[in-house]
Amino acid sequence: MVLEFEKGIHEIEEKIKALKEKDKFPDFDKQLELLESKYHAEIEKVYSELNPWKITQIARHLDRPTFLDYINMIGTDFVEIHGDRNIGDDQAMITGMMKIDEEKFFIIGQQKGKTMEEAKKRNFGMPNPEGYKKALRVMKMADKFNRPILTFINTQGAFPGIEAEERGQGEAIARNLREMAKLRVPVVATVIGEGGSGGALGIGVANMVFMLKYSVYSVISPEGCASILWRDSTKASEAAKALKITADDLLKLGLIDGIIDEPLGAAHRYPEQTAQNLKNKLLETTKELARMSRNKLMDRRIDKFLNMGKFSEKPLK
Amino acid sequence: MFRKKKEKVELVEKKSQGLWRKCEKCEQIIYNQEWEQRYRVCPNCNYHFRLTAMERIQLLIDPMTFEEQDREIYPVDALSFKYLDTTYKEKLKEAQEKTGQNDGIIIGKGNIYEYPIEIGVMDFEFLGGSMGSVVGEKIKKAVFYAIKYKIPLVLVATSGGARMQEGMLSLMQMAKTSAAVAKLEQYKLPFIMILTNPTTGGVSASFAMLGDIIMAEPGALVGFAGPRVIEQTIKQKLPAGFQSSEFQLEHGFVDMIVERKNLKQTLFNILDYLYDW
Missing domain, CATH: 4.10.860 (DNA Excision Repair, Uvrb; Chain A)
Structure with a gap:
């Protein structure tokens, strides 16, 4: 491609x-x-x-490393954990445990799939409610056994389908937002490709949220926003710019905690260097967070999200 | 000590002009006075017309007991969001003029059958009830007031979802309001959610689905993805009644469907079970 x-x-x-x-x-x-x-x-x-729309295309590039690619590049001894113990095993959301330089982590991430066959199996990285429930089950286990959690965000969004609604897509995400806030272990989230709205946030309530340099994170896809506000989905480029979805913009707005560098040419060209940067950042950050007490990890995370938003005590001029 | 309904609620701002009106849903001609007496519910098809935030407060809170809090929190156009020939700032001003409100939610303290509660009510008239930074901040404040006064929290949702014109700031209000609910849990105070037409998108995937008890008005649209998005994705028509309150009850996501005329009494009865004032 x-x-x-x-x-x-x-x-x-x-x-x-x-x-x-x-x-x-x-x-x-x-x-x-x-x-x-x-x-x-x-x-x-x-x-x-580059502009925000071009960065969106890089973020969605089919050759861009996926969650499984990063597991292979930065981790060892990966053990996958399957199923939400209720409905099934959502293939769009992968959960498990792995080691990075002998440090033990619980890991959660969305998997888009690179080939058509894998993409279908993975529902193009769009989880159903059972995916969010599986993720929560694994996060609670990490909390129980006092291990740090790493999440890897890469999804267009939570799946908009009949069964997803019947099984409570909204409730599943809402529950994750509340329960993730309460975890008493370090949680670090990284947007590795596309961070699509509530479906991304459903595994994104973390002590530290990072973005790879050429990833995007947005409340709605540029195409979706363009078709609603511009009444024309081909205005995606303008919408991408207006929405402020790049790592640089979101760091300026104080909504993420850092940017993980990719070489010029991006991760699809330089997967190994990108993975190395990712690995260094995750190790350094979790080490830092591990110094906090369990309660402090929770309180800090809750306070961080409670302080998000921009408003004024004075009327608009 | 279930109280009997004492007073007939008068919805202040009478929308009825003339004797008759057409129902928005069944298109029957209905008698205005009857419509008002039924708290703006169609006597023919039971369609629950939308109420503004202030009207909803009149419906649920004892007269003369409501004290609004934090009215002076105003929205800002943090992204300088421009589209077509307009800007978010202009849209905000229009909405403020139209509704007389600063943003899409009113919070305050008031009594329900003489017992105090903290209440927050969203207003669909303000940019489709979309959740931006002000809505998120006021829900957080409502949680803090409930904790401060040790009283139950009641939130009434009506929303098309996150407010796109605030970009990621609006998405983060989902995490913010849910974190606020997590905080409230620590104090064991009741949190009752009332879902009204429509409750969709980001609001339905955050605080609105986190009530200890979740009530819904009949026939309200309640769901995560919009019906049009789902139809485009699966390329088929959705069955009638998909994502209605009744659908959510059947699938286990709301506790009860309550007719508007019974809403205050039912709310009080539930609070009485969960909480000793």
């Missing part, structure tokens, strides 16, 4: 690939060096011209 605005980068990448497949010839090194410098210049140019 090649994004429209990355076509130039892609062409040079293809040329480099073709060149490397050739046998060495006298001018080989010089040509390669030339192509590589063109490549870096092009990436720098394209990435300096």
Whole structure:
């Protein structure tokens, strides 16, 4: 999959690939060096011209590392935990335990799926109520055994379907919001791709909330917002800008606690470096949070969310 | 000590002009006086017309006992949100003029059959009852007042969901109001939710689904995803009555459906079971 605005980068990448497949010839090194410098210049140019809508497309890129990819890249000894002990095992929400450098964590994340087959199995990363209930069951277990929780957000949103409504999608998310607030262990959430509305927030009530540099987090998809407010879903680019959904914007608004860097060219091009940055940040943060008492972890988390919002004591001018 | 209803409630601002009106739902011609006497419920099809926040307070709270709190919290256009040829700021001003309110919720303390409660009522007339920073902050304040005065909390929801024009600030009000409910739990004070038409989106996925007891008015639309979004996703028509209060009762997500004429009495009876003033 090649994004429209990355076509130039892609062409040079293809040329480099073709060149490397050739046998060495006298001018080989010089040509390669030339192509590589063109490549870096092009990436720098394209990435300096990003806007919120382009970042949204990067965040949704099919080659972007998924939750399972990060598990493989940063963790060891992953044990998956299945089912909500009620309805079933939501494949869009993966839960389990893993180690990062011998530190033990409970982990929860949405999985979009990269191939059509996996995407279908994962319901395109859109959880049903049982997904949120599974996540909550695992979070409560982490609380019981006093282990930190890492969540990885990557969803268009909670699934809007008949069964989802019949089984209480709203109630399931609401319950998670309240119960996550009350957890007495460190909770760190990271938006790794798309943070879609309440479906994202349902695993997002954390002591620290991070976003990868080229991820987005929004109350409604830019397309959805455009079709309601602009009455035209093709105005998604304008809506993306107005909604302030990028990591930079949300850090400025004080709604997230930090940005995890991705190399220019983004995680779909540099998964390993991105994973390394993610790993470092998660270890550093959980270590810091572990110094707080169990009650303090809860109180701080509740107070943090109680203080969110912007309003005034004076009327609008 | 269940009290008998003492007074007939007069909804202050009489909307009825002339003798007759057409029901918004069944389109029958109905007698205005009867409609008012039934607290704005259609005598023919039982359709519960929308009430403004102030009208709802008149319905539930003893006359002359309501004291509004924190009226002076005003919305801001924190994102400088512009769309088409308008701005969020302009939309806010229009809504303020239309409703006489600063934002989409009124909170305060008042009596129900002489016993004090903390109450917050959303207003659909204000930008579709959408939840932005002011709504979230006032719900938090209502929780804090309930804790301060050690009295039960009653919230009345009517909302199309989060207020898009506040972007992520509005999404975070879901976490904020739910965290406030978590705080209230520590004090073992009753929290009663009343769902009215419509209660959808972010509100239905946060505080509105967290009441100790959840009541709903008959025939209200209550659900998470909007019916149109679901139809587009699954590419089929939804069955009649999908996401109604009755649907939610059947699926176990509300405790009871209460006709408007019985709402105050039922609310009082429940509070009496949960709480000793």
